[in-house]
Amino acid sequence: MFDPKMQYIAASQRWIEDYNLYGQELLGRSHYDIFPEIPDKLKKVHRRALAGSIERADEDAFLRADGSVQYSDGK
Numbered sequence: 122m123f124d125p126k127m128q129y130i131a132a133s134q135r136w137i138e139d140y141n142l143y144g145q146e147l148l149g150r151s152h153y154d155i156f157p158e159i160p161d162k163l164k165k166v167h168r169r170a171l172a173g174s175i176e177r178a179d180e181d182a183f184l185r186a187d188g189s190v191q192y193s194d195g196k
Contacts, residue, residue, distance in 0.1 A: 125171055127152040158186045 122131040129147040137143060142155065152167075153159055170176045182190055 123152060127167060127171075129155075156186075158184060 122129070124130050128149055128151050132142070132147045137145075137147075140156075145155065147155065153164070166176050184190055
């Protein structure tokens with residue numbers, strides 16, 4: 122869960138496991154500090170959604186800083 126500035130206010134164990142965030146302090150940190158590889162096009166989507174727009178993606182490839190690719194299915 123994020124606040125309106127995309128800073129973590131909560132994170133589930135599943136999120137930590139899925140994105141290999143073990144040992145990192147997430148609360149209060151920006152999502153973009155945790156994932157600096159997030160492209161500007163997705164940051165724009167986030168801003169629109171935070172402003173009230175309804176956004177949808179059935180599946181997005183997410184290229185991680187370590188070169189691995191994860192897919193978000195929007196569920």
